[in-house]
Amino acid sequence: MNRRSRGSSSSSGSVGGASDSCRRRSDVPRNRNNDNNKGGDSADVSFIVGTCSSMCPERERVTRERLRDLSVFERLHGNPTKSSSDLAVKKFCRTLSAADVQASDVRPLPVLEETLRYLLSLMDSREHPFEVVHDFIFDRTRSVRQDLSIQNLASERVIHLYEEIVKFHVISRQRLQSCSGASISSMHHLNMEQLAKTLTTLYNIYDVNRKPDYIYENEAEFRSLYVLLHLNTSSGVMGEPLSLWFRKLTSNLIKSKEMCFVRKLLRSYRNGNYRSFLRTTASEATYLQYCISEPHIREMRSFAVECINNVCYKLQPYPLLRLSQNLMMKELDVESLCHECGLEIRTDSDGCIVLPTKQTSFCRPKEGFKNYDLIGIEVESLLCEDT
Amino acid sequence: MAYVSMGEAHRRITEYLNRFCGAVSYQDSPMLCRLLSFSSNSPSLLSLADALNVFQDASSLIRQSDKFSEYGEILAHLFRSLQSYRVGNLVEAYLAFENFANAFVQEFRNWESAWALEALYVVCYEIRILAEKADKELTSNGKSPEKLKAAGSLLMKVFGVLADPYLVFFFLKLYGKGPKRVGALYVTCQLFKTYFKLGTVNLCRSVIRSIETARIFDYEEFPRRDKVTYMYYTGRLEVFNENFPAADTKLSYALQHCNPKRERNIRMILKYLIPVKLSLGIIPKDELLQKYNLHEYMNVVQALRKGDLRLLRHALQEHEDRFLRSGVYLVLEKLELQVYQRLMKKIYIIQKLSDPARAHQLKLEVIAKALRWLEIDMDLDEVECIMTILIYKNLVKGYLAHKSKVVVLSKQDPFPKLNGKPVGS
Numbered sequence: 001m002n003r004r005s006r007g008s009s010s011s012s013g014s015v016g017g018a019s020d021s022c023r024r025r026s027d028v029p030r031n032r033n034n035d036n037n038k039g040g041d042s043a044d045v046s047f048i049v050g051t052c053s054s055m056c057p058e059r060e061r062v063t064r065e066r067l068r069d070l071s072v073f074e075r076l077h078g079n080p081t082k083s084s085s086d087l088a089v090k091k092f093c094r095t096l097s098a099a100d101v102q103a104s105d106v107r108p109l110p111v112l113e114e115t116l117r118y119l120l121s122l123m124d125s126r127e128h129p130f131e132v133v134h135d136f137i138f139d140r141t142r143s144v145r146q147d148l149s150i151q152n153l154a155s156e157r158v159i160h161l162y163e164e165i166v167k168f169h170v171i172s173r174q175r176l177q178s179c180s181g182a183s184i185s186s187m188h189h190l191n192m193e194q195l196a197k198t199l200t201t202l203y204n205i206y207d208v209n210r211k212p213d214y215i216y217e218n219e220a221e222f223r224s225l226y227v228l229l230h231l232n233t234s235s236g237v238m239g240e241p242l243s244l245w246f247r248k249l250t251s252n253l254i255k256s257k258e259m260c261f262v263r264k265l266l267r268s269y270r271n272g273n274y275r276s277f278l279r280t281t282a283s284e285a286t287y288l289q290y291c292i293s294e295p296h297i298r299e300m301r302s303f304a305v306e307c308i309n310n311v312c313y314k315l316q317p318y319p320l321l322r323l324s325q326n327l328m329m330k331e332l333d334v335e336s337l338c339h340e341c342g343l344e345i346r347t348d349s350d351g352c353i354v355l356p357t358k359q360t361s362f363c364r365p366k367e368g369f370k371n372y373d374l375i376g377i378e379v380e381s382l383l384c385e386d387t
Numbered sequence: 388m389a390y391v392s393m394g395e396a397h398r399r400i401t402e403y404l405n406r407f408c409g410a411v412s413y414q415d416s417p418m419l420c421r422l423l424s425f426s427s428n429s430p431s432l433l434s435l436a437d438a439l440n441v442f443q444d445a446s447s448l449i450r451q452s453d454k455f456s457e458y459g460e461i462l463a464h465l466f467r468s469l470q471s472y473r474v475g476n477l478v479e480a481y482l483a484f485e486n487f488a489n490a491f492v493q494e495f496r497n498w499e500s501a502w503a504l505e506a507l508y509v510v511c512y513e514i515r516i517l518a519e520k521a522d523k524e525l526t527s528n529g530k531s532p533e534k535l536k537a538a539g540s541l542l543m544k545v546f547g548v549l550a551d552p553y554l555v556f557f558f559l560k561l562y563g564k565g566p567k568r569v570g571a572l573y574v575t576c577q578l579f580k581t582y583f584k585l586g587t588v589n590l591c592r593s594v595i596r597s598i599e600t601a602r603i604f605d606y607e608e609f610p611r612r613d614k615v616t617y618m619y620y621t622g623r624l625e626v627f628n629e630n631f632p633a634a635d636t637k638l639s640y641a642l643q644h645c646n647p648k649r650e651r652n653i654r655m656i657l658k659y660l661i662p663v664k665l666s667l668g669i670i671p672k673d674e675l676l677q678k679y680n681l682h683e684y685m686n687v688v689q690a691l692r693k694g695d696l697r698l699l700r701h702a703l704q705e706h707e708d709r710f711l712r713s714g715v716y717l718v719l720e721k722l723e724l725q726v727y728q729r730l731m732k733k734i735y736i737i738q739k740l741s742d743p744a745r746a747h748q749l750k751l752e753v754i755a756k757a758l759r760w761l762e763i764d765m766d767l768d769e770v771e772c773i774m775t776i777l778i779y780k781n782l783v784k785g786y787l788a789h790k791s792k793v794v795v796l797s798k799q800d801p802f803p804k805l806n807g808k809p810v811g812s
Binding site for chain 1: 531586588589626627628629707708711712713714715716717718720721723724768769772773775776778779780786787788789790791795
């Protein structure tokens with residue numbers, strides 16, 4: 001048999017699999033013990049193992065002390081030039097490529113867990129206005145996520161971290177509503193954006209290395225949030241139409257209590273059944289589900305007012321008390337909602353406050369993120385149930 | 388694997404090489420197709436594979452002759468793929484075939500005309516099929532399936548080659564028409580199949596944009612079979628996005644132009660067209676459903692005809708998995724409002740028979756009672772809510788006198804038909 005001679009005329013000089021032109025794009029994090037990693041495959045990115053033992057890499061802390069770039073939470077005794085390893089937390093910064101990052105700048109999983117615990121403990125801080133608290137935790141949790149993703153970590157402990165971060169974004173969403181200031185609305189927008197991103201990553205990690213027919217403890221609830229973010233097909237928050245998204249869910253996810261709940265909401269929403277939508281939300285929503293549903297609650301209520309105004313007999317103005325029961329709102333809030341919709345209310349001869357119908361001045365209220373209470377649901381007690 | 392002697396192996400390999408080079412020299416497309424269809428499992432290809440596994444150093448054979456070594460790279464990858472395929476290493480087979488395809492497409496670009504288009508189709512088909520097999524192998528070994536995704540990227544590249552405007556322009560100048568671009572639709576369809584299977588349907592968008600906006604493509608030139616497939620997939624995309632009029636146009640086109648003998652294909656089209664038509668208020672005949680074995684829609688259609696909400700919900704539950712997998716579940720759920728409309732119409736007709744003077748007044752209490760007969764428990768507040776929506780969306784014409792708890796229907800056409808438009812929003 002002829003031996004293969006050197007200097008082959010074939011340009012690729014193919015030997016075994018080393019020159020495979022197949023490039024593996026890792027947009028899904030995988031365990032580093034994956035056998036698919038062949039040693040000789042140069043297209044593979046090997047993932048960093050972080051070695052930074054404190055919440056903030058030492059050199060970053062020193063630099064920021066010098067540049068007076070310390071957040072109020074990081075200052076030792078209020079000193080803008082001095083921090084400590086107990087207070088400084090690594091900042092988020094856009095790295096240009098994974099190749100530029102050093103292992104000593106990246107925190108391993110136990111440190112990240114400790115960091116997140118610390119950050120979330122600040123949520124109850126009363127020293128500073130919530131916007132300031134939110135801003136700090138927002139940025140620093142983003143950095144935690146960055147460290148997780150650079151190291152390509154994916155395990156149940158990591159899932160727990162991401163779930164906690166999602167919860168942070170949701171709780172923030174609620175608390176930002178009571179804040180005022182010019183920057184609140186952009187903070188809210190950025191918060192929702194990062195919420196969506198964190199959810200996407202979380203879903204990827206649920207999917208990776210999944211045992212067949214297994215769903216994680218909180219997976220059904222967190223998946224249900226996707227549906228709630230996409231009730232309105234024309235607002236593609238995360239891009240994919242719901243019909244397509246449902247195709248990929250496993251059977252036991254679809255049959256879970258949380259998914260059945262959101263599917264019921266989805267049906268009511270799409271058929272315009274505001275009664276069923278509000279009632280179902282009030283009786284079955286978890287804290288997270290409720291918070292994410294708030295914009296749609298608002299939407300359904302405005303829609304209800306629009307329909308009622310459009311459809312009801314002119315000679316029988318609609319009593320506000322009745323309306324408030326239908327919409328599960330306080331009467332004062334209904335008045336406010338009607339005003340937002342450009343509608344007038346009147347007091348009739350019996351002294352009842354009514355909404356005259358067939359008013360032509362109806363307009364869809366502006367996109368706000370402040371919401372009226374949902375009567376029939378105790379939001380704060382839901383939060384205690386979940387945590 | 389049969390025993391093959393060295394000499395016989397040598398003979399078979401050389402024969403294949405001669406055939407391959409001959410096919411290219413004489414632009415014999417059908418021959419080339421036969422030489423590349425792995426998944427056809429033709430005896431000649433299988434016996435070649437056996438020969439390769441015995442001989443082991445086919446590259447040396449290729450290098451021995453100038454005629455063969457001209458296509459050295461293509462053939463080396465092709466042989467490796469075939470060898471792996473034969474022994475059941477499907478991941479290796481796919482990887483090698485990918486390399487082969489890359490090299491082949493480069494050659495294809497250099498060839499003067501589109502004589503090898505059919506062969507390129509075969510290559511595209513094999514890419515997808517091998518990738519699917521490779522993914523099965525990966526999954527069964529507990530690894531994540533990623534070859535179909537890679538296939539999608541590769542097909543996209545091929546599509547790019549065929550759709551290359553410079554290439555097309557060049558051919559237009561030389562030959563008056565660039566027949567190569569005709570292949571773009573076929574490749575597109577392979578791409579669609581791949582993306583749909585992967586679930587990365589959003590990737591279809593950029594491909595569609597190329598086909599639909601670039602005026603290079605004269606749609607009429609494409610072969611009918613490809614047009615039907617194209618309309619089927621883009622129609623399905625419209626269903627996912629709930630653009631019903633567009634979905635109707637595309638899927639109806641596919642249905643009209645589909646070969647009537649291809650019953651399986653017609654069934655596939657109807658599977659998506661029926662929910663669309665239902666959403667537009669058009670109800671298919673039972674014979675159609677029976678002929679194409681679409682029994683899952685029978686109860687849905689019946690519910691619409693009779694205004695039976697319970698039956699609709701029951702039908703959705705019974706076939707929930709199937710409807711969710713095909714992506715039509717949400718579309719069917721929305722038919723509820725039309726079912727309500729039908730129910731109201733029935734109540735109205737019954738009332739007209741017993742008391743014509745007051746038939747146009749639908750008491751909320753009566754509606755609630757009718758719903759209770761259907762085992763649906765609804766309080767008056769919710770009944771009022773439903774009626775409000777029906778009137779608002781123009782499924783019922785009239786007004787609601789809430790104090791009197793009655794819906795007063797318009798004397799004229801109180802239950803307007805949809806007339807091919809989706810329910811008003």
